[in-house]
Amino acid sequence: MPEYVSQRAKSIKSSPTLTMHAKAREMAAKGIDVINFGVGEPDFDTPDYIKNAGIQAIQDNFTRYTAAAGIPELRKAIVAKLKNENHLDYSLDEILVSPGAKASIATVLMAICNPGDEVLIPAPYWVSYPSQVEMVDAIPVYMSTDESTDFKISAEQLSNTLAALKKPKVLLLNSPNNPTGAVYNRTELEAIAAVCVKHDLLVISDEIYEKMIYDGEEHYSIAQVSDEIKQRTIVINGVSKAFAMTGWRLGYAAGPVDIIKAATCLQGHTTSCVTSITQKASVAALTEDDGSIEKMRLEFDRRRTFLVDEINQIPHVSCALPKGAFYTMANVGYYVKNNCKGIADTNDLCVYLLEKAHIAVVTGTAFGMENYVRFSYANSMENLREGLRRFKKGLESLL
Numbered sequence: 001m002p003e004y005v006s007q008r009a010k011s012i013k014s015s016p017t018l019t020m021h022a023k024a025r026e027m028a029a030k031g032i033d034v035i036n037f038g039v040g041e042p043d044f045d046t047p048d049y050i051k052n053a054g055i056q057a058i059q060d061n062f063t064r065y066t067a068a069a070g071i072p073e074l075r076k077a078i079v080a081k082l083k084n085e086n087h088l089d090y091s092l093d094e095i096l097v098s099p100g101a102k103a104s105i106a107t108v109l110m111a112i113c114n115p116g117d118e119v120l121i122p123a124p125y126w127v128s129y130p131s132q133v134e135m136v137d138a139i140p141v142y143m144s145t146d147e148s149t150d151f152k153i154s155a156e157q158l159s160n161t162l163a164a165l166k167k168p169k170v171l172l173l174n175s176p177n178n179p180t181g182a183v184y185n186r187t188e189l190e191a192i193a194a195v196c197v198k199h200d201l202l203v204i205s206d207e208i209y210e211k212m213i214y215d216g217e218e219h220y221s222i223a224q225v226s227d228e229i230k231q232r233t234i235v236i237n238g239v240s241k242a243f244a245m246t247g248w249r250l251g252y253a254a255g256p257v258d259i260i261k262a263a264t265c266l267q268g269h270t271t272s273c274v275t276s277i278t279q280k281a282s283v284a285a286l287t288e289d290d291g292s293i294e295k296m297r298l299e300f301d302r303r304r305t306f307l308v309d310e311i312n313q314i315p316h317v318s319c320a321l322p323k324g325a326f327y328t329m330a331n332v333g334y335y336v337k338n339n340c341k342g343i344a345d346t347n348d349l350c351v352y353l354l355e356k357a358h359i360a361v362v363t364g365t366a367f368g369m370e371n372y373v374r375f376s377y378a379n380s381m382e383n384l385r386e387g388l389r390r391f392k393k394g395l396e397s398l399l
Ligand code: PMP
Pocket: 040, 099, 100, 101, 102, 103, 126, 174, 177, 178, 206, 208, 238, 239, 240, 246, 250, 251
């Protein structure tokens, strides 16, 4: 049998978050009641005013290809959002609308990376970053963080890492962070921005969890620091998380015109454009407000404190209180280090928890972090309560 699959495809592992989600769904389809803390997607319905705009688009026969970069009406709405909420000035030709922020990042990486370019990624990181970097023949370079630094890199750490690199190209920053919930403040971003400018480093600033932020923290974009850093930053955002629109598929990139132009050209050859109907619904998402976004945030906040309090009461498990997004990393190192019932790593633990306790959590190794598992609290209070009971019982049975 000849070998048809490319080296590139063979070298990429499938998304661990989506794989865990698929496994949990498979079990559910077989009638097994699985509680899914695996995937990060709001459990809320898309708000009605957004759905209605999508329905209206279909009825108006707004169903054809659009401009590759997105309809002007939507790009205008994005420009206004970036101006009003983030105090950032962009023109329409500095915006690219893509089928999800995932696609925005992949396309921007394709537009800026040459083979062998180094992409700096703070760890833990979102699972798709390393694979997307490898898919464009660039090299991921990890900068580790831990609870003692609130899972954040420092400017000094960035400087030291850069000193050892040959072809540093871009820093992939994600605040609020998936999987830790870390939020970088203005002072930290100013210091990081200064290093990026000094070393002529681009920044991809993934701000998809901007709206999920708690304890009075405020979202700040690194592009706000100065014009110098804005000129080398590509801001990534989208509607999936903020507006409970994961299946609609729409994300966007805002950045220097030459990069956006190159990325638009690439997108024109891959996906053509985002679904026309989704674009209309996203105009509504960005320009109207019925209060549901804040309601969702408050509910996530309530679940966050409940989940973290409960996890911290489980023997030999600890968990820091995240400031943003809807994930938390629980330290389960005790069970791994003590090889409880043959559990060698957190992958084993996640399989055990899924098969025996019927809960899906994602192994920390998927995010570049040993000894942790990630919980998504985009799940109902009822499921959180029952899922935590199962988690506790599952761990107890390992002692
Ligand atoms: N960035 C991060 C950090 C994420 O967690 C996700 C979630 N899928 C995305 C980007 C992409 O989101 P989407 O493609 O649904 O816009």
